[in-house]
Amino acid sequence: MDAINPKSKIGIVGAGLIGRAWAIVFARAGHPVSLYDADRDALAHSVVVLQAALSDLKAAGLLDELPATVRARVTPAMTLADAVANAAYVQENVGENVAAKQALFAELDRLAPENAILASSTSTIPASQWSAALTGRVRCLVAHPVNPPHLVPLVELSPAPWTSPEVVVRAQALHESVGQVPIIVRKEIQGFILNRLQGALLAEAFRLYADGYASTDDLDKTVRDGLGLRWSFMGPFETIDLNAPGGVSAYCERYGELYYEMAQTQTPRQWDDRLVRAIENERRALLDADDLEERAAWRDRRLMQLIAHKRKAAAQD
Numbered sequence: 001m002d003a004i005n006p007k008s009k010i011g012i013v014g015a016g017l018i019g020r021a022w023a024i025v026f027a028r029a030g031h032p033v034s035l036y037d038a039d040r041d042a043l044a045h046s047v048v049v050l051q052a053a054l055s056d057l058k059a060a061g062l063l064d065e066l067p068a069t070v071r072a073r074v075t076p077a078m079t080l081a082d083a084v085a086n087a088a089y090v091q092e093n094v095g096e097n098v099a100a101k102q103a104l105f106a107e108l109d110r111l112a113p114e115n116a117i118l119a120s121s122t123s124t125i126p127a128s129q130w131s132a133a134l135t136g137r138v139r140c141l142v143a144h145p146v147n148p149p150h151l152v153p154l155v156e157l158s159p160a161p162w163t164s165p166e167v168v169v170r171a172q173a174l175h176e177s178v179g180q181v182p183i184i185v186r187k188e189i190q191g192f193i194l195n196r197l198q199g200a201l202l203a204e205a206f207r208l209y210a211d212g213y214a215s216t217d218d219l220d221k222t223v224r225d226g227l228g229l230r231w232s233f234m235g236p237f238e239t240i241d242l243n244a245p246g247g248v249s250a251y252c253e254r255y256g257e258l259y260y261e262m263a264q265t266q267t268p269r270q271w272d273d274r275l276v277r278a279i280e281n282e283r284r285a286l287l288d289a290d291d292l293e294e295r296a297a298w299r300d301r302r303l304m305q306l307i308a309h310k311r312k313a314a315a316q317d
Contacts, residue, residue: 014093029178036083060304158185
């Protein structure tokens with residue numbers, strides 16, 4: 001299989017929040033995009049929202065072309081066959097249901113060109129669970145994004161045991177070419193990488209709250225104004241490598257036993273109704289439920305500002 005051409009067609013199946021964000025990712029990189037959803041109303045709405053999102057990117061200095069120019073590369077598809085016809089890469093974005101994915105990928109495998117890569121945005125279902133029976137299973141893998149993928153560039157590429165290594169290489173090259181940051185999940189594992197790391201932090205945050213050590217707001221501050229500042233431009237291994245003279249070995253020699261002892265006490269708590277209600281009450285005291293959508297838009301604007309800053313800083317490094 002050859003590398004995917006920078007102008008090759010991309011098929012997006014599922015036009016919800018993730019699907020339309022993927023459409024932006026590929027269209028702003030110059031690819032023609034065919035966007036499909038079985039719900040015609042959802043498809044029409046997505047196209048409208050997509051235009052607004054492109055305008056926001058332009059205002060933030062994150063779009064090199066006019067929004068209308070990028071928008072013109074996205075074509076609504078009325079059928080699944082139209083969406084994947086002549087596509088070099090297909091990104092699926094339907095609900096987290098194994099049977100539904102098995103049925104859909106059987107159709108995609110039948111309809112898409114033989115050399116097209118078939119990828120799923122699933123955040124919970126390994127590729128082996130929905131691709132095992134497919135004739136073209138060697139071209140299937142998970143490409144799990146972070147929400148929203150047009151602002152947060154990480155993509156987890158998780159192949160099934162039978163996925164062709166060449167397919168993984170081509171998918172990685174494609175995502176790099178459109179400005180994403182792909183990582184390779186070397187073996188299938190529940191939750192992939194990002195959700196497991198996030199889950200570890202959430203488990204401890206819930207435990208610390210449940211046992212009365214800190215409020216939800218103070219736990220958020222600890223990450224937002226502490227750990228998160230470093231984590232916005234370096235990961236955990238680089239962090240500890242720089243946190244002790246002599247690097248990671250010296251850090252582990254100093255603190256390894258302490259972290260091991262702490263880990264013995266970090267038993268996760270069930271997220272039962274009582275605990276969830278208590279956290280919900282604290283959150284609603286800080287942010288009314290009616291303001292959640294507006295706050296999410298604020299989050300996206302902050303992400304755009306952070307991305308712009310990181311790009312500027314990277315150019316100066």
